[in-house]
Amino acid sequence: MKLNLTGDVSSVTDGLKAVLENFAIQLSQDGYPIHVKNQKGPIRVVNKNGHGEITFEKPVHFFRALGLWLEQVNKVSEFDFTENPQFDMSGVMLDASRNAVPTVAEVEKFLQRMAVMGLDTLMLYTEDTYEVKEHPYFGYMRGRYTFEELKACDDYAEKLGIEMIPCIQSLGHLREALKWNYASTFKDTDDILLVDKPETYEFLENCIKAASEPFKTKRIHIGMDETFQLGLGKYLEQNGYENHIDLMNRHLQKVVSITEKLGLKPMIWSDMYYPLFTENSKYKDENGNIEKELAASIPDVQLVYWNYYSKDQAIYEKDITNHKLLGSTPIFAGGAWTWNGLAPNYGKAIVTTEAAIAACKKEGVKEIFVTMWGDNGAETPLSTSFPILQLFAEHSYHKEVTIDQVAERFEFCGDGHFDDFINLKLLDETPGVMQNNMNTSMTSKVLLYQDSLIGLYDENVRGLSLGEHYEKLVSVLERAKAHNPKWEALFDFYEQLARVLSEKAEIGLVLKEVYEKKDYEQMKAILTKLEMIQSNVDLLRQKHRKVWFAANKPFGWEVLDIRYGGVITRLDSVKYRINEWLEGTVSSLEELEEKRLRHDGPWEIVDGLVGGNVYHRIVTAGNFSL
Template sequence: MSLKLYPMPRRIDVQDGPAPRPQAEVVVAHDPDLPPQGYRLDYGPTTRLTYADEAGLRYAQQTLDQLRGTPMTEQQAVHIEDWPDFARRGFMLDISRDRVPTRAGLRRLVEVLAQARYNHLELYTEHSFAYPGHEEVWQDASPLTGEDLRWLDDLCAARGIELVPNQNTFGHWERWLAHDSYRFRAENPEPQEFAGTLRPPSTLAPTEENARFITGLLEDLVPHFRSDRLNIGADETWELGTGESRARAEQEGLGTVFLDYVERVARPWTSRGHRVEFWSDILGSHPELMARLPEGTVPVVWLYDSPEHIATVIDRMSEKELAFSQAHGVDPEELRSFATRAQALIDADVPFWVAPGTGTWLSFVGRLDNALGNITDAALTGAEHGSEGFLLTSWGDCGHYDPLVISYAPILFGGAASWSLESNRELTHHLDGLLDRLIFMDEACVLGSALVQIGRVADALDAKTANSSPLFRAVQQPGTLEPHHVPSEDSLEAARRTLDTALEALQDARPAAPEGPVAVAETAQAIRWARFGVDLLRSGLVPGAEQNHGSSRAARRLLSRFDQLVAEQRRTWLLSSRPGGLDTSIDRFQPVRRFLVAASSERS
């Protein structure tokens, strides 16, 4: 089949006879017996379009537009039948790890999602919504306002996408609990040690008062959305059961304490007919509680490494890493696949969503092959167990250094895989061309190819780290890498060659898309950061390398490059992101600067 359709329909048959002439008649009919969101399309002398519902009509028209746009020499008469594997195909963007998009950045994201047939969008929020009366928390974050959300909600609705509110209501409350006026709400007001790592307060105490406080916040947030859905987060409640709730957790069990609080937060919304999503990582560790899952709630199973990648990570895991995982309540064996991660829910026959990741955070340039494997694993597991929803996540841990353009390739594959995985498996080999044709309109066919090439650099390294790239880890915390996290010299040299080639090629990119120049500039900056990670590891300065032979001269050169990168980061950040959070993001890399300053003077 030579037709370049995206996503590929689940059934397409070439017909005898000619394709339609320009301005040929189109006969449209409604058939409610078709699968939801489905359509049937006969593209011939008379085009016949039959749709199941409003969404089916939208997607049929999208396919028809692509057929009409096929070059005249490639036009064919075809019969198409199509409908999605997942009723809800969602994307979630983290806007609380320092980077909050501009309206222009959000508009471009919505356009890409609409092309990829996503019908659900969430913006993960901790402190980056302008809650009235809580200016102390968000005043330096350039938060989204109610006006911003209403604008975005209208934009999404016009493109068949439901914008769903997302506010973490239990864990990841560091930004709130850092302030004296909110610290009393913490499970533990003082920092806690986990396997040698001191963590600031991040978990709310599961009290009735805190549940009422959360309800008040959500009452300010939810009215800006058309949606009757809500994501309340509740993941990674690390301190739960160690402070305010210790006695009750010892008496009734940690799982009961967790689920009771989730139910209290959800109840005001489920009682109004809302569907409430929450992350399932805590619930999944307590199979005894499956029977009392609150009505109207939906557990969302998240996992961000592919089965192939995480198998290597687990096989090489040190005692230190194992202790760190266990201290945070994570059994590495559960992370081997979506099936193992969701096992307790599967055994109890509890419906759940699947949430893979773009693999772009903690990476600079992405981990594309890992993301493709992770997305495929999620789609297979979700479809096998009748999941209604697929939610592709793009997080921003540790400063959100990756611009959104790095996520475009995983977004395109995630949209196609959640629509019809079996029809779109081959897309993994054609993402570069699809990016250039559909997203960037790059007549030189450079930008899409560069993104795919650099996206594969981290996965090609012969050292593996969980949910991250060694190139990022080396820059973020250069003193914490263990020997098995450090790639070999040959592997680093190959990575450097790929990055150099991509950066040079970007000079020839000619994207016609309005945001094309921004995408080129952001991609180039991401490559520069990744090259810095490579050179830092090759310098011999980083503890954990087999030969720690770096010189003070090498440290000074790297320090100069780092300062130049930071200056350029300030410029490129503002191309599509708001200024709030920029200083905080850059400050997260101060440890490497201090490391290089010390190395500049200590080594000979």
């Protein structure tokens, strides 16, 4: 198809080439005429009497409008509709710190999809994965971005009307950055900086300069969330106990002085100020209001209220109201739930997003973004986030949104079928798991990594027929792979994961039952099945590797290689132990003599889930590392 765009196209010319190439469309004077108007007001998309019209305010609105026009022209011959942006900013935060660091090429592809969806802001969350020349060990062997790489991403984003905002940490979540000896003088605990130390602020100024200089924006996210051990390490030894609110304020003021010096406008995660909001807060006066002096002592930064846990709109509304008590309406950060384990938790992502964005609209929140964390290894490919990004995008342009609308738009913007992607949630939302997996069961992760002979989760899966569940899911994902050619490798990986789990999920239960019956013939048959599982796990590793290297730098994959390798080599030892027993070399298998108990880790204290944990707590009850 050829298009002839006339009118106000100067602000979008540079980005047009990238977007149109993606849709196999050329610009030509003999193409279909579309007149473009750049003016304040809503997006308008028209096709009547053999010509089109697009009206937009911000450049990213043009790219969304162009996508809408191309989508509609293939369905109906004439149309005329408008969209009203609901927020001043609607964007994405992409985690580039938990093993996976997307390549520049992948970031560019990501930006293209964002533009067509109409999402206007991208933050790359980089704890230590950006280059700080004064500290060569900062991000060493972690795939850190160079200045040139970040600038290339920012330049590309600008063409598409997308603002890139550096997103770093300036207090906690710095375990990987602080593990080297260069940081020994300015760390409080393993992952928190030492407040008040001059060396801390020299280090932070170097970091903030390095993180911000590649970008045109003056905005910067300086983190500071979840520093629960603040002041309780080296600081406590040197200075005694001090309230964390006072420490936060003093540290934040010093960091803000750095951002002011560099001409930057900072934002922070707001959770360390939550104690101010509690009903019985010691920081409130006799009227139940936060003490004015205390509120005034918080440095001038934008607060980012993050919450992706509740399906109750009233909770979000109350939290937003509480944030307003500190003097301004917060930015809101929701979640795509790409960090459940190996597969996305779409059920929870959808219900929490619906509740949260409804609250944001009601309470007048003007800026929102969706987080794509990669907790505990970034095992879930970032492309699985696109259905939830589409949900955020549609909410960003409509007061009310249906899932059918999201699915229809995703077919165009995401090059895939929404329902097929949503079926990926069934890898974790299995029998025994509550609807929408609200308690975040990591079923597929724990069953892939748990040891087949020790079986820490065997008692959790007893009676759930998970082998049968995954066997049925294999064919579902096989059909999805055929149905979504642009995402063949992604669905191929998940189909293989379901195939592995169809045999491995309950193999520990079978092993123990056969052992207790002293059924030697059946145990010999299990050896053959273990061989097959071992081969299929290695094939899964290869398929996962293909998806990883298509999107990410190589650094970080070694972690997943080691995890897969652990499963494969342990299966080898399981066969070795069984053969010892069959040959009479040992009279018993102590691993199978032990009574099985339900896994009693922190995730198992609630109902409606099979299990969940970080990798090292899944694979052994022992001490995984010293």
